[in-house]
Amino acid sequence: MSDKGQAPKSRGKVTIFDVARESGVSYSTVSRVLNGFKYVKESTRQKVLEAAERLGYVANLQARSLAGGRSHIIGVLVPNLDNGYIGEIIRGIDEALRDNGYDLMLYTTHHQEGKESRYVQAIANGLTDGLILIVSLIPTAYLDALHKQRFPYVLIGQNDVEEASSIVDATNEKGAYEATRYLIELGHRRIGHITGLMGKSSAVSRLTGYKAALEAAGMAFDPQLVVKGNFWEQSGYTGTQTLLALPQPPTAIFTSNDLMAFGAYEAIRANGLDIPQDISIVGFDDIPQASLVHPKLTTVHQPLEQMGRAAVHILLEHIEKDSPPRRVTLATRLVIRDSCQPAAST
Amino acid sequence: MSDKGQAPKSRGKVTIFDVARESGVSYSTVSRVLNGFKYVKESTRQKVLEAAERLGYVANLQARSLAGGRSHIIGVLVPNLDNGYIGEIIRGIDEALRDNGYDLMLYTTHHQEGKESRYVQAIANGLTDGLILIVSLIPTAYLDALHKQRFPYVLIGQNDVEEASSIVDATNEKGAYEATRYLIELGHRRIGHITGLMGKSSAVSRLTGYKAALEAAGMAFDPQLVVKGNFWEQSGYTGTQTLLALPQPPTAIFTSNDLMAFGAYEAIRANGLDIPQDISIVGFDDIPQASLVHPKLTTVHQPLEQMGRAAVHILLEHIEKDSPPRRVTLATRLVIRDSCQPAAST
């Protein structure tokens, strides 16, 4: 047990300096090796690498990024963690990040207004190399700031931003169109729709898709059949109650997301009705719970994990190659399960 | 020769230095104010605070912690994000962290051996002020290192660590005992059990609780009725198949977690049997999906969010007050829903 030189710093921290001494080269040469710099003699590289290994050297990220390097940390800003939706996206992000040697910093805003922009400021301030934003509302305020600083970022699920932002999204309108058309093909003539939060482009697109499908089928659009929701389960419940109280209630409901579909389930049961016997339901998102509820929910699948992955890929390109903004739209697809059936009478 | 002395640095960063100039005091006084140092004249404090506000100053965490201060970042090490269980805990952690002005760094290990210890090393190396570990297996290897460095950390759901670690856990044995007793009270005499990963103390405790309940009821323990699982849905499926194939299959099954209960559901249906008509099921955890499946799962509720919160509180005490290790065990409780019914014959 020979302790060459002296014991590395107090709390067991081995610095680049220790490695330098151990391998007999300088400070910066170690840095070069560690950063994969090209012009280093192979034998030197080996010496350094071995010394680092022997000493159990681990880079200090803060020092590194303070000094102008990369922190290899990506910030992910999300409104909350309460819905399967976001969890799935994070999974995708997380995996892609690991694969590329980056770490994930999670920022939840809980929809608090000021918080989002404060975060973005702080985040962009140095710790993270880039940002992935899954925001609740149109974030023009800080998007602007990010843009001006030329700070790398990618948005997920918000396609109505005017600027040249990178965006990953799904085919919301098309998905809604197909969901509605499916219901029409089953013979339904009165199809209700519970919208999402209309401040989100996804909610708007889905409503548009719903209307388009009606029109394509030559069916009149009845404003009474559309009630405003906010993407939360509760609003699916109340929205469905409203729809059910109509003089001529719908025989099918398309909700703007799965969570609201679950709310609809409750409301329908509370009214002593059966799914899909009395009312058919189609959701949107295909979160994991969709196949666990009974009856299993027919819904529009969004490739959430894949969207997270795509966001990472674009972001890393921005960071590492300073590539221009890109918009990626991934395909949704209707997943038919057990919550729909042909309209009862004709 | 470069041009020095300029307005707030290039990328719009406002530093403590800018604030100093703006408020006409020195460098270090600003730091004192920002850190809530006591001996600062009130008027000075005001001046500085106003200047900081006016300039939109945001602290640079890296610089701060590099210089010896706190980063206000807590690392959370988890095996994965695939099961409702961990997501719930993270929610609790996240909320408690926000409330206390800390940020959350998420590290997923995906069960890769080396990865866990590498992470712990890197994490403890400076970026984070403390660590919360929700690990898959007994992590003696790096727990030791953490301990030696006197690095603050808390374990969740792993109570068989010998050292003086802080631990947050739930009453696993008691929960399992009650679950089993409930089944016994319903008249079941052949009760199967699918264990969790036996490398986890929670799995062991639950098995112990199961046995204890049988014994308390004067029922013989039949090894055939216990099959090994690993906490994943698939093992619940195969485990149930095994149980069902017995000459005398059980009339009720207690699975060591909810995910495996869902697997049991599938297996039972695949055998053309009905829940709870033919077989009763009790799970453990009470993840959100438990009340969404059909029939709604009777299960032992673990206060997951609360456990996350508790972990944060203990950790922050360690960090801020250097408090001694603590063990907290939160109470589980049986949540009776629709997956059980009295044994058929008597």
Next chain:
DNA sequence: GTGAAAGCGCTAACAC
């Protein structure tokens, strides 16, 4: 009370 100065560990010019 407040300013000056010495680093924290590292990257990135700039020399040699």
Next chain:
DNA sequence: GTGTTAGCGCTTTCAC
């Protein structure tokens, strides 16, 4: 190719 030297933004003694 490799060493030298500034800082990155901040906390912290130590003077005054």
